[in-house]
Amino acid sequence: MNWGVLLLPGSNCAEDCFHAVDQVLGQPVRYLWHKDTDLGDVDAIIIPGGFSYGDHLRPGAIAHLSPAMTSVKAFAEKGGLVIGICNGFQILTESRMLPGALLQNKGLKFLCQDQTLRVENNSTAFTSEYEAGDVIICPIAHNEGNYYAKAETIEEMEANGQVLFRYSSPDGEVSDATNPNGSINNIAGIINRNGNVVGMMPHPERSADSVLGLSAGKGVFVSMLKHLEAVNS
Amino acid sequence: MLRAIVTVMLKKGIFDPQGRAVHNGLESIGFEGVKQVRVGKQLEIDLNLTDRAEAKKMVDEMCDKMLANPVVESFSYEITEV
Numbered sequence A: 001m002n003w004g005v006l007l008l009p010g011s012n013c014a015e016d017c018f019h020a021v022d023q024v025l026g027q028p029v030r031y032l033w034h035k036d037t038d039l040g041d042v043d044a045i046i047i048p049g050g051f052s053y054g055d056h057l058r059p060g061a062i063a064h065l066s067p068a069m070t071s072v073k074a075f076a077e078k079g080g081l082v083i084g085i086c087n088g089f090q091i092l093t094e095s096r097m098l099p100g101a102l103l104q105n106k107g108l109k110f111l112c113q114d115q116t117l118r119v120e121n122n123s124t125a126f127t128s129e130y131e132a133g134d135v136i137i138c139p140i141a142h143n144e145g146n147y148y149a150k151a152e153t154i155e156e157m158e159a160n161g162q163v164l165f166r167y168s169s170p171d172g173e174v175s176d177a178t179n180p181n182g183s184i185n186n187i188a189g190i191i192n193r194n195g196n197v198v199g200m201m202p203h204p205e206r207s208a209d210s211v212l213g214l215s216a217g218k219g220v221f222v223s224m225l226k227h228l229e230a231v232n233s
Numbered sequence B: 001m002l003r004a005i006v007t008v009m010l011k012k013g014i015f016d017p018q019g020r021a022v023h024n025g026l027e028s029i030g031f032e033g034v035k036q037v038r039v040g041k042q043l044e045i046d047l048n049l050t051d052r053a054e055a056k057k058m059v060d061e062m063c064d065k066m067l068a069n070p071v072v073e074s075f076s077y078e079i080t081e082v
Helices: A014-025 A067-077 A087-094 A151-159 A218-232 B017-028 B052-067
Strands: A003-007 A029-033 A044-047 A081-085 A101-103 A111-119 A135-142 A146-148 A163-167 A187-191 A197-200 B002-010 B041-047 B073-081
Touching (some): A044 A067, A044 A087, A081 A087, A146 A187, A163 A197
Parallel strands (some): A003 A029, A003 A044, A081 A197
Antiparallel strands (some): A111 A135, A163 A187, A187 A197, B002 B041
16 A cells, blocks of 8 residues: 655654654555645555644644645545644644644643553544554644534534544543643544544654554554555455 | 734634733732733734725635634734835
C-alpha cells in the first residue's frame, strides 16, 4: 500500500510519521508537498504534527487552505484514509473535514508528556488492533488541544461512536482529573461519520517503534494497513 | 485607501482561559469589580480600494474563509478611510 505524508511549512513530525510507515510497517511511503495538487496513487495520507505556517492566526487556519489540502479533501470524499495528528487534527477541523475545533489548553500551558488514553471504539479502520477499553500510552505535545464542539455535535458523535480515544488514568478511568487540556468529554481523538478520516492530538508515531520505549501507537498504523489490505484484496 | 479593522472573538459561552488569566491578573494588582475579561484579536487590513461596498464584500469573504473560525469565533469589523 502506498502512503503519503503531507509536508507543510512548519511540519515537524513528518519524519517520525515517515519512519513509522517505512521502518515499522515496512510499507512504501513518500512526502506530499503542500503546493502539489497531484497526490499520485496513495492509499492513505498522514497529516503530521508541527506548527504549520507558524500556527499564525490559529493552528491550521492557513494550512488548510494550501493547494494540497484541496486534493486531500477530494481523496477523503472518495473514501481514502486520512489521519491528522496534533497539528494535522487542527488542520482537519479547520477544513471542516472533522467536526469541532481545538482551543487553547485550559491551563494555558504547552503540554509535553506521556499520556494514557482509553480506546473507546475499536470497530474502525484506525483502531481494530486494539480492544475497546484498552489503555495505551501516547505522547502529547500541544498548546491547542482542548477539543470543543457544540453540545448537539458532541451528543451525535458520542451516539455514533465517533470518539476513538479519551484522556484517561493508567487504569482507564476518565474524569476531570485525567483531562490534561480541558477537552469536552476528555476527547483525544475522533473519526468522521464515514469512518475514513481521523484526528487525534496524541502522537501514535512517537510511540510506534519499541526502540523509543513506547509501542502502543503502532496499532493505529497496523489497523490502517490491515484495513487497506482487506479492501484491496 | 480603505482600512478594515477586524475584531475576532471567541463566541459567547466558550471558555476563554486567556481572558480568565488577565482577569485574575487585574484583580491581583488591585482592580476590583472586574466582571469578565475576554481576549480576542484585532487585524488591521489596508486595502487598495476606494469603494466601500467592494471592501465590505472582500472583508466578509476574508473572515469567512480564513480570519475567523465560525465553529468557535465571531467577527466584526469597521472600514475607515486612511
